[in-house]
Amino acid sequence: MIGISDKGITNLLSAETLExxxxxxxxxxxxxxxxRRLGWGAFIVLRRHxxxxxxxxxxxxxxxxxxxxxxxxxxxxxxxxKKAGIKDNSIHPAxxxxxxxxxxxxxxxxxxxPVDTTKKVLDLHIDTNxxxxxxxxxxxxxxxxxxxxxxxxxGFRESLSGMGFTEIRTPKIx
Numbered sequence: 001m002i003g004i005s006d007k008g009i010t011n012l013l014s015a016e017t018l019e020x021x022x023x024x025x026x027x028x029x030x031x032x033x034x035x036r037r038l039g040w041g042a043f044i045v046l047r048r049h050x051x052x053x054x055x056x057x058x059x060x061x062x063x064x065x066x067x068x069x070x071x072x073x074x075x076x077x078x079x080x081x082k083k084a085g086i087k088d089n090s091i092h093p094a095x096x097x098x099x100x101x102x103x104x105x106x107x108x109x110x111x112x113x114p115v116d117t118t119k120k121v122l123d124l125h126i127d128t129n130x131x132x133x134x135x136x137x138x139x140x141x142x143x144x145x146x147x148x149x150x151x152x153x154x155g156f157r158e159s160l161s162g163m164g165f166t167e168i169r170t171p172k173i174x
Contacts, residue, residue, distance in 0.1 A: 032072060042057050069103070081096055
């Protein structure tokens with residue numbers, strides 16, 4: 001997930017950093033969350049450390065690589081950051097997208113996971129969701145629940161710390 005721009009390695013290119021880099025060339029790593037193939041090319045949505053990022057890839061000389069792409073593949077994308085034409089609220093950042101110059105497949109999963117994370121809403125039975133939790137947490141909706149919980153805990157921690165309380169972490173057996 002290291003981001004590299006023309007100015008060199010920038011540690012992790014966050015969503016906010018990408019929004020300020022319009023017109024610059026970048027190199028990013030991510031996992032393919034969804035692919036929407038069209039006649040002129042494809043929209044590729046990457047799952048990254050800070051959310052989803054849309055990449056646009058045209059057919060011009062890329063037909064072979066587009067055929068090889070599939071969900072859950074780890075890829076390296078090289079391209080230009082541009083303002084997004086269509087803003088999808090499920091994609092963060094929604095205001096920019098990467099216009100792909102080249103895409104390299106880093107790794108391919110041995111088999112497709114039993115959880116379909118390409119759906120907008122992950123509709124799993126609670127038993128299936130908990131049994132396959134590491135896979136279901138790849139879905140943005142499921143991960144958002146953890147972010148909300150994290151925000152609550154952070155708010156309580158800051159508030160109580162400001163009142164002079166001491167945080168204690170006791171050993172637990174789960």
